[in-house]
Amino acid sequence: MKYLLSFIILSIGLQTYARRIDGYVVTQNSDTLKCEIVQNFAVISGIDVASFQYGIRVILEDGKKRNFMPEDIRAFGIFAKTDTIHFVSVRVVANSMFRGEETRQYFMRIIQRGHIKVYYFIDLVAGPGGTVRTPVYAVQLSYNDPAYWLEVKKNEFGKYDFKAFFKAFVPEYYAFFDTLSDKARIEEALTRISKFNKAMVK
Structure with missing residues (x-):
């Protein structure tokens, strides 16, 4: 970026x-x-x-x-x-195969509050037909902690493994990543985070 x-x-x-x-x-x-x-x-x-x-x-x-x-x-x-x-203002940790772990700070909109915070970001990616605006998300467990990009694809290029993020605090949700297509994982992850946040306040 x-x-x-x-x-x-x-x-x-x-x-x-x-x-x-x-x-x-x-x-x-x-x-x-x-x-x-x-x-x-x-x-x-x-x-x-x-x-x-x-x-x-x-x-x-x-x-x-x-x-x-x-x-x-x-x-x-x-x-x-x-x-x-x-x-x-959100600090986001990203893992790169070439640069390793790096932290950058961005202004983002928060779209989910609760135990897990979800932030909204528009990534501007250069494409053959011009700039492509791609919605991406970052997740955070505490305002004092850095956020991580919501990488729900398989961790093939050194990206943060969101499967491990889920496994750490919602073990029963971990298996669903292996049963869905890449396209469906973002929406499913956001839905499950929302349900988890609502359950935490009951």
């Missing part, structure tokens, strides 16, 4: 084609600051989640402009019509 390059391109684009959206940032000290969050105006309508994943540019109430990377703040939010889109 070319996070640095993407943020640089975003920052350049913001110089001339941008719009301001009311929102807030949550500092490392848990202070909430009202601000305007700048979005690339290439998106004519709606909120482009992917444009905020690597870093944001804000205009604070005193008029000062700041750039924030995921390491700089804890969270931020955007007021979109009747809804608030909240992003959390």
Whole structure:
């Protein structure tokens, strides 16, 4: 994921084609600051989640402009019509066959809370017909722990083995990975995480 390059391109684009959206940032000290969050105006309508994943540019109430990377703040939010889109800064551990284990930080939307947190991320992958936007997910057991990409395929290229993640705390769910196709595993994993979270609060 070319996070640095993407943020640089975003920052350049913001110089001339941008719009301001009311929102807030949550500092490392848990202070909430009202601000305007700048979005690339290439998106004519709606909120482009992917444009905020690597870093944001804000205009604070005193008029000062700041750039924030995921390491700089804890969270931020955007007021979109009747809804608030909240992003959390998340440390994600990934395993690579060539680089080994590495940790990077991103702004992500949290789509499941509970014992297991699930975060939503849009991966921008270069394809023959242009950039392909692929939804991917990260899972986390505790806010103090790093998250891991939800890799439900077989662990052939050094990726994090989500089968082992399931086996560690929900052993009875471990076997289902071997009975489903790769395509069905993501949806099934998210469904089972949701059921597990609901069961934990009863």
